[in-house]
Amino acid sequence: MAFEPSTGAAGARMGMLAGRAFEGVASVLRFVVVVAGTFLGLLAITFFIGRVVPIDPVLSVVGDRATQEVYEAARQAMGLDRPLIVQFFAYVGDVLTGDLGMSISTGRPVVDDLARVFPATLEMATIGIIIGVVLGVPMGVVAATHQGSWIDQVIRVLGLLGYSVPAFWLGLVGLAVFYAGLGWVAGPGRVDIFYDGLLDPVTGLYLIDSVIAGEWDIFWNALDHLMLPASILGFFSLAYIARMTRSFMLDQLGQEYVTTARVKGVSERRVIWRHAFYPIRIQLITVIGLSYAALLEGSVMIETVFSWPGIGNYLTTALLTADMNAVLGATLVIGAVFIMINKISDVLYRILDPRARR
């Protein structure tokens, strides 16, 4: 913005506001373009995987036991005689109008299937991230304020384990110990088998649906089933969130304003939570957003172990039956949610942190 002498404070203020508004519009536009470009990229990748990589895309959609007529019909319907670029735009059009094709294993449109299974994953990942944040943030703060103490060491070890333990293995061990061994939690699945199908799907989230229906038995049963898989997911986000919180806090505690506050005689609790923690909560939003997105991805493995009827289980079942439409649909949805969460946390960071605005 060029600096021009203005007639008065009011004029200067108006000019600044106009400049801000312009910058705001420009950054919104830039955001939209970046997000649209990334989505187009995601579509290009799924298109490439579905149509270019397989030697015979028709076979991968109809399966190898299809008759000649079915095969020909599918080939016609998929428009494989047209040039690739035309096929790609047709594909983009289909996806934008909510058409992801039919699943060969369930015989229903992939979109309907995904809408049915997504809430299960969302419920598990949300409880997981809540566990991760509620435990991870305080642990990180304590580790930073008591550097070198046992809790600092515990967090170091947890952080390393978070990088090196396979989620599916931890799920199996968890089932063996806490379900079979100790009997503390319920086993695989979302609810016990005799509660199955009793709830009207309003939101698809059993914890909320059961409260709406006033079925407290089902609520507690669903929570019982949810605890173990969500805790395992929570462990992975806890490991990451605690480590990042620790390093952000160490950054702040080394700053001079913290020393100043201490010299003034501000109580230690206030120094930590009010002075040092206050600025890092914005950085934490990005970290939490990233790990929430990672949990949606991580749930693929956990769901397989816990027979959790979510999007991960749907994806892996489709993988094994080579149900390509379902595989690509699930990939697309997980990818889109992943991208959206990342971009939203990016935008929130920019809005909340004045330093990142320009």
Next chain:
Amino acid sequence: MIDWLLDDSPTSRLQANMGRAWRVWTALLRNPLAVVGALIVLVLVVMAIFAPLIAPYSPIGQDLANRLMPPSAEHWMGTDELGRDIYSRVVYGARITLLIVTMVAVIAAPIGLVVGAVSGYFGGWVDRVLMGVTDIFLSMPKLILALAFVAALGPGIENAIIAIAITAWPVYARIARAETITFRDSEFISAVRLQGASATRVILRHVLPLCASSTIVRVTLDMAGIILTAAGLGFLGLGAQPPLPEWGAMISRGRNFILDQWWVATMPGFAIILVSLGFCFLGDGLRDVLDPKQGEKQ
């Protein structure tokens, strides 16, 4: 010998390189965790090379009379549902794990390096296009992308390697680009260019070697993630196929016995954790030695 290595004015390129390697090595030895990591990785390599000598039994030889035996003196990690010795299978599994991580590194790192160096060196629209593609790949969930690729390519160890490599390269492109930009306009690059060196020569001979150390650090740190992804693909039945003793696939087979014969599924898991931790330790140590700036930021 050590004097020759630490000579401040080396007389040959070999001496300079050897001296540098020696300094890195001694600095690494001062970090106990890095030594532990290096030892674990060394054990993995030794197990992979000498598997037939180390493993007491055949990894695929069935012995139905001794199926699902708990860990004992004869079978250190017990036996699986076909009576195969789990310890021997874990030892042979080291070969598959090492093969996968090496191949992924050999495929993904050079691709990423070249993309990043070209992008950073030329700048302009080349940079914008290449980094646009890189960012799109970076913003995808890695595991899901690998799963979808394997689904299209078909299950198997080669396809698993390709799929993981496709998801692994963008990080190296980012690193190489950042490094290239810092010395793109420096005098030694201008000097080489004025001597008439082509862009290819400048990138291959003068830019890429300078990106090597940060890439090595990053590759080592990424190994744990690659091992976990490979094991995940194996667990889902999309990686190495039976009867290959791949650790993830072994856990998957042990799933049915987890409640009564816990050792079938847990033992290969310990192997995965140990090796991943080893690479993490080694990577952390290497970063402190080769790339101190990055270490401070963490």
